[in-house]
Amino acid sequence: MRGKPLSDMLGIELIDFDITRPCGPEEQAELRHLFCEHHFLLIRGQKLTDEDHDRFGKYFGPLSLPPKGADAGYVTNKEEQVVGRLGTGTDMLLWHADGAYGPHPGIGTSLWAKELTPGTTPTLFLNAVRALETLPPRLRARIGTLSAVHMRDTGIVRTAQPFRDSAQPQNVEAGLVRSYQHPIIYRPPHIDAQVLYVNELMTSHIAELPREEGEALLQELFNHLYADHNVYSHEWQLNDVIIWDNIALQHCRPKAVGSGQRHLRRLSLDGWNTEGGVMKWYATGMPRDLALMEGRDLAIA
Ligand SMILES: [Fe+2]
Numbered sequence: 001m002r003g004k005p006l007s008d009m010l011g012i013e014l015i016d017f018d019i020t021r022p023c024g025p026e027e028q029a030e031l032r033h034l035f036c037e038h039h040f041l042l043i044r045g046q047k048l049t050d051e052d053h054d055r056f057g058k059y060f061g062p063l064s065l066p067p068k069g070a071d072a073g074y075v076t077n078k079e080e081q082v083v084g085r086l087g088t089g090t091d092m093l094l095w096h097a098d099g100a101y102g103p104h105p106g107i108g109t110s111l112w113a114k115e116l117t118p119g120t121t122p123t124l125f126l127n128a129v130r131a132l133e134t135l136p137p138r139l140r141a142r143i144g145t146l147s148a149v150h151m152r153d154t155g156i157v158r159t160a161q162p163f164r165d166s167a168q169p170q171n172v173e174a175g176l177v178r179s180y181q182h183p184i185i186y187r188p189p190h191i192d193a194q195v196l197y198v199n200e201l202m203t204s205h206i207a208e209l210p211r212e213e214g215e216a217l218l219q220e221l222f223n224h225l226y227a228d229h230n231v232y233s234h235e236w237q238l239n240d241v242i243i244w245d246n247i248a249l250q251h252c253r254p255k256a257v258g259s260g261q262r263h264l265r266r267l268s269l270d271g272w273n274t275e276g277g278v279m280k281w282y283a284t285g286m287p288r289d290l291a292l293m294e295g296r297d298l299a300i301a
Helices: 025-038 050-058 128-133 137-143 169-173 211-225 288-294
Strands: 003-005 012-014 040-043 073-076 085-087 093-096 108-116 123-127 147-153 177-183 203-206 231-234 241-245 249-253 262-268 272-274 277-279
Touching (some): 012 025, 025 040, 025 241, 050 241, 050 262, 128 211, 137 211, 203 211
Parallel strands (some): 073 085
Antiparallel strands (some): 093 249, 272 277
């Protein structure tokens, strides 16, 4: 399988891979290997079906349950009602990794640009493995044993303001606020790497430091993470299929540009395939039984 690099930071485009043709176990393992190495795969310019998209996602791991009554989640600005709509994709969305506020942040997410007009809003990605590798030694030494608390208030829709100061008391009482503490130097379950694991949308505070000191440290880490040279901007084309590592990478969306149509079909992984079987790793930040009951994925889209 041949790939063309998308940037110095992350990602390859698979240039001789046919997504409409079922893959055998060896090709599937190669796809997972490329995913683990580059964190982001792109397949461009092919005509595919929902079944092709689903089958491709399943090479990497079991798929999360779709939203109730839908075949998949959708990030779409279509005007009519879309079953499974997770968001319109028109608002600015701060940098984040889906599910960071839960014990098992999702390993992978795939989007397929099913309907698209040229010049729509891009999606931005950055490599948080590389960010940790390039962190100045002084900062690296400071975060060595620290952990960060991540949160999300699921009772409100918020994409352009951090959650760190956002918990509504009534939502806390109703159990709608989810939070979880992870080491800032985070070790993902599926790759032999470490990740700088704080993000501007969901990271509330550093657990071991007084708030002001922790906030200053977070800002230093954000300045490093979100420097322009770390960012890859994915400019969508019709029928692009991407799958990315949601732990190794962070993603965000700038303010909507243009008013073109943007209808993206979304799948997320709920586990990871290995040669020896499926590694269970529940992507959702909510209790598994509740997620099953509600049949939904708590994506921010
Ligand atoms: Fe997201």
